[in-house]
Amino acid sequence: MFFIFPWILGLVLFNLIPLFESLLLSFTDYKLTNPQSTQLIGTENFRRIFSIKIYKNKEIENYREEMLKNGHVEILEFKINGQLNTIGVREKGFWQSIINTLIFILIGLPLQLLYGFLVAALLSSGIRGTNIFRLVIYLPTLLPPTVTGVVWKLIFNGRFGPLNHFFSAIGLISPNWLMDPFWIRLTLILINLWSSGGVILIIWAAINNIPVELYEAAKIEGANWWVNTWRITLPMISSTIFFVLSTGIIYGFQIFTLPFILGGEIGGPSSSILFYTLNLYNTALRYNEMGLASAMGVFLLFITILCTWLVFHFSRNHIYYEI
Amino acid sequence: MWKDQIFNSRINIPLYIKFLVIFAFCVILILPLLYLFGTSLKTNEDLLSIPPTIFSRSLYFRNYADVISKWDYVYSLFVTLLISILNSCGNLIVSLMAAFAFTYIKWPWREKIFNFSLITIMVPSVLTMVPLLILWNRFDLIHAEPSIIIPETIYGFKYMNLLLNMFYSTIPLWLIGWGGCIYDIFLLRQFFRTIPKEIIDAAEIDGANPLQIFSQIILPLSRPILIIIILFRVVFVWHDLLGPLLYLTGDSRKIFTLSQTLSRMQGPLLNVPPWQYISAYSILMIIPLIIIFVLFQQYLFKGFRLKDFQRE
Numbered sequence: 001m002f003f004i005f006p007w008i009l010g011l012v013l014f015n016l017i018p019l020f021e022s023l024l025l026s027f028t029d030y031k032l033t034n035p036q037s038t039q040l041i042g043t044e045n046f047r048r049i050f051s052i053k054i055y056k057n058k059e060i061e062n063y064r065e066e067m068l069k070n071g072h073v074e075i076l077e078f079k080i081n082g083q084l085n086t087i088g089v090r091e092k093g094f095w096q097s098i099i100n101t102l103i104f105i106l107i108g109l110p111l112q113l114l115y116g117f118l119v120a121a122l123l124s125s126g127i128r129g130t131n132i133f134r135l136v137i138y139l140p141t142l143l144p145p146t147v148t149g150v151v152w153k154l155i156f157n158g159r160f161g162p163l164n165h166f167f168s169a170i171g172l173i174s175p176n177w178l179m180d181p182f183w184i185r186l187t188l189i190l191i192n193l194w195s196s197g198g199v200i201l202i203i204w205a206a207i208n209n210i211p212v213e214l215y216e217a218a219k220i221e222g223a224n225w226w227v228n229t230w231r232i233t234l235p236m237i238s239s240t241i242f243f244v245l246s247t248g249i250i251y252g253f254q255i256f257t258l259p260f261i262l263g264g265e266i267g268g269p270s271s272s273i274l275f276y277t278l279n280l281y282n283t284a285l286r287y288n289e290m291g292l293a294s295a296m297g298v299f300l301l302f303i304t305i306l307c308t309w310l311v312f313h314f315s316r317n318h319i320y321y322e323i
Numbered sequence: 324m325w326k327d328q329i330f331n332s333r334i335n336i337p338l339y340i341k342f343l344v345i346f347a348f349c350v351i352l353i354l355p356l357l358y359l360f361g362t363s364l365k366t367n368e369d370l371l372s373i374p375p376t377i378f379s380r381s382l383y384f385r386n387y388a389d390v391i392s393k394w395d396y397v398y399s400l401f402v403t404l405l406i407s408i409l410n411s412c413g414n415l416i417v418s419l420m421a422a423f424a425f426t427y428i429k430w431p432w433r434e435k436i437f438n439f440s441l442i443t444i445m446v447p448s449v450l451t452m453v454p455l456l457i458l459w460n461r462f463d464l465i466h467a468e469p470s471i472i473i474p475e476t477i478y479g480f481k482y483m484n485l486l487l488n489m490f491y492s493t494i495p496l497w498l499i500g501w502g503g504c505i506y507d508i509f510l511l512r513q514f515f516r517t518i519p520k521e522i523i524d525a526a527e528i529d530g531a532n533p534l535q536i537f538s539q540i541i542l543p544l545s546r547p548i549l550i551i552i553i554l555f556r557v558v559f560v561w562h563d564l565l566g567p568l569l570y571l572t573g574d575s576r577k578i579f580t581l582s583q584t585l586s587r588m589q590g591p592l593l594n595v596p597p598w599q600y601i602s603a604y605s606i607l608m609i610i611p612l613i614i615i616f617v618l619f620q621q622y623l624f625k626g627f628r629l630k631d632f633q634r635e
Contacts, residue, residue, distance in 0.1 A: 003428070007421035010502015015443050018454035025453060032460065119348070127342045134624060135617075136349040139356070142616055144562040146582045147605040150589070151355045154362055154598060162358060162375045194352065201624070254447045257564040261586065277449045281565070290453050297450035304445050 026295035031288050038291075045295035052090040094296070096271045097279040100185070104275070105252040108189045112196045113244060120204035121233075134201065141197035149261025152191050153178065181272035184263065188273065191258065199244055206240035207233065238319045242311070249307050253300060256281070276300060363387070363603035386603045394584060394600065395577075396607055403561060403580045406493050410500030411556035415549060417503035422511035423537060427523075437512075440505045448565070456569055459495045464570070492578050495570040496563075500556065507552045514548045515541065550622045554615065561612060581608045 026045055030038045119137070123130055140148070155163050158176035167174040177183045214232050223231075234241075259273040265282065267274025280300070284293035361377040363386055372379070390396060424430070425437055518541065526536050542549075560580075567583040579587070585604055589596045616623070 003420040003424035004430075006417045006501070007503040007508070010417060010499075011440060011443070011505075014455070014499050014502045015446065015451065018451035018458070019446060021454040021457075022450055030457075032456070035457075122341060122345055122348075125341055127338060127345060129342075133345055133349055135620065136352060138623075139613075139616075140352060142558065142612055143356075143609055144564075144582050144585075144612075146562075146564055146585045147359075147609055150585065150601055150605050151359045153589075154602065155355055155358060160371060160373070160375055162377070165373075165375050194355070250445055250447075254449065256449075257562070257582075260564065261589070277447070277565075280449050281568075284453055284456075285569075290457075294450075294453050297447065297453065300447050301445075301450055304447060308445060 022294045022297055025291055026298045028291045030290040030294075032284075032290055033288055041291070045292050046299075048292065049091045049094045049295060049299070052088040055087045055089070091292075093267070093271055093274050093279050093282075097267075097274045097276045100272065100274055101253060101255075101276045103185060104188060104192075104255070105249060108192050109245065109248045109252060111189060112193060112199055112248065113241060115193050116196060116199040116203045116244070119200050120207055121229075123200075123204055124207045134204075137200055138197040140195040143195065145257035146261055148191060148195055149258055152187065153262060156187055178262065179269050181268070181270050184268050184272055188259065188262065191262075199248075202240060202244060203237065206237040210236045235320050238315075242315050242319050245315075246308055246311050249311065250304060253277075253304050253307075359602045360606055363599055363606050365599050367597075367599070383599075386599050387607070390600050390603045390607065394588065394604060395579075396581075396584075396604065399579050399581045399584045400611070402489055402493065402578055403582075405489060406497050406580065407557040407560035409493075409497040410560050411553045413497065413501030414504055414507060414556050415552055417501060418507040418511060418552065419542075419549075421503055422508045422515060423541070425508065425512050426515040441509065443505060452565070452569065455495070455499075459570060464492070464494055489578055492571065496560070496566050496580075504556075507555075510548055510552065511545065514545055518544060547622045550619055554619055554623060557615065558612065561608075 027040055027042055028038050029041050029045070123133060123137075143151075155161050156177035158164060158179060161177075163177070164174035175183050177187050210233065214236070215228065218228055218232060254277055255275055256277040259267070259275045259278055260281075262268070263273030265278075265286070267278055267282075276296070277300075280293050280296045283289050283296065358377050361379070364382045364384065365379045365386075366383050425433060522540060523536055526540055531539070562582065563580075564582045564586060567580045568586075571578055571580065571583060585601065585608060588601050588604065
């Protein structure tokens with residue numbers, strides 16, 4: 001009993017109590033600089049981040065008071081016949097951050113799986129010297145995200161970076177990678193691919209574990225490489241793919257350092273790299289709104305559990321477990 | 324060579340072409356790091372040269388000396404090492420104890436508690452960030468002033484104050500490690516299950532008490548897993564930027580970790596960031612990681628094959 005005690009203490013103290021406390025905080029307006037003036041404000045935080053306050057013709061002057069109250073709002077203007085008719089005021093960056101994170105996960109994760117599978121298939125097809133290749137492939141994963149950000153900030157530099165010089169020498173387009181909203185998202189996905197050595201190694205290990213007899217039996221029956229891949233390899237590593245997918249989703253919702261380095265604190269050109277955790281960090285520390293940040297965190301937890309449950313549910317009938 | 328037949332039963336891509344493709348792919352993978360190394364050896368004028376080159380004409384190694392002296396590299400290295408050692412030791416001890424309790428001791432609700440705590444992996448770290456910030460703030464650890472002062476003449480050790488303050492200010496970063504990590508407990512538990520029970524029974528017959536069983540049978544057998552756990556913790560601490568940004572504000576003694584200093588170097592937006600120093604610092608930052616990686620890579624790669632955890 002004594003053995004388990006330190007861990008339980010740590011779990012309760014550092015995980016469970018902060019979890020419940022942040023649930024509680026999301027219903028208040030706690031500010032770190034003035035903890036005493038906290039009031040329980042119910043679901044006001046949640047309403048703030050999810051809704052848009054609309055001011056119509058007569059009430060347009062009122063929105064200036066809103067702006068003075070919290071400085072981090074976003075103004076949407078709707079013009080009819082060229083006249084400022086309606087103004088919508090919503091929490092700055094929330095929906096944008098959700099969109100950014102979703103783009104990254106929905107495009108980056110399948111690409112990472114595909115890329116990982118291709119490289120792992122290539123590595124396990126009987127070439128020699130796989131130890132060195134394994135080292136080289138895992139090396140970018142080992143780098144801290146800060147260093148990765150520095151490296152790619154240097155390379156993707158619009159004027160002095162070698163990539164643009166190389167591309168223009170070949171004749172491809174060479175956009176200003178880090179200054180353009182579309183291209184910077186592409187760079188983030190590419191950097192994620194570059195440093196996905198762990199995924200490659202996990203898939204490679206899974207491919208190595210497939211028993212050879214299956215392939216020999218298939219060869220007797222005259223199967224080509226497409227049948228081999230689709231009917232043998234993929235089902236046998238389906239549990240690994242499922243694992244990579246679920247951990248990738250959990251990781252993708254929590255990514256912080258790389259967009260912070262690449263896009264700065266404000267989240268890139270026109271908030272295109274403003275990821276969810278970056279927005280949370282800004283809200284908590286720069287705008288000093290801990291209650292709002294806790295509300296965002298609660299929503300993130302809910303989304304993570306939802307997505308993981310979805311992945312579980314939709315792949316229950318497709319995974320083959322060895323046991 | 325039997326795998327040769329797996330991926331091309333009909334299409335016969337020769338082996339050397341596949342080798343060349345993988346080789347070219349690995350070279351492209353390494354190229355950014357080479358560029359980083361080359362940038363760290365340039366002077367200010369070389370940085371702006373058009374066309375950009377990987378290595379400049381003269382290798383300017385003096386950047387490294389400048390970085391070490393101007394940007395307190397050794398200091399930050401020491402801080403990071405301190406945090407990672409404290410964190411991983413605590414995590415190891417607590418996780419080992421908990422995994423032992425989960426596998427070898429039967430107690431009520433054992434499985435339920437284990438499954439429930441596996442869910443806590445999904446909790447994003449930013450969610451617990453705000454209350455933990457409040458908690459540490461309540462203990463006055465965030466804007467820590469040097470409150471422990473040992474008269475320097477008594478001990479004769481000039482840096483004792485510094486060490487103690489480092490220890491004190493970085494408490495939020497490593498104390499969490501002493502709570503154990505459910506992922507490590509999971510790994511350890513999986514491994515403990517592969518140890519045959521006959522060994523433990525034989526030891527019990529020979530009259531060993533539980534502590535002896537633990538220290539002389541289980542611990543030596545699980546050495547690969549322990550190394551993996553320590554490795555992952557150290558790498559995590561080395562990479563972490565969110566933690567230091569929150570808890571090390573640098574008020575009193577400018578205590579920063581390596582990643583934090585790197586992020587601060589790119590900070591001033593008015594001037595152009597000194598890229599040669601930043602890349603030199605990055606190289607210096609990743610060298611310890613590469614050394615550790617090369618030394619322990621066999622354990623790391625064994626870790627990816629969960630089925631192969633047999634005793635040697």
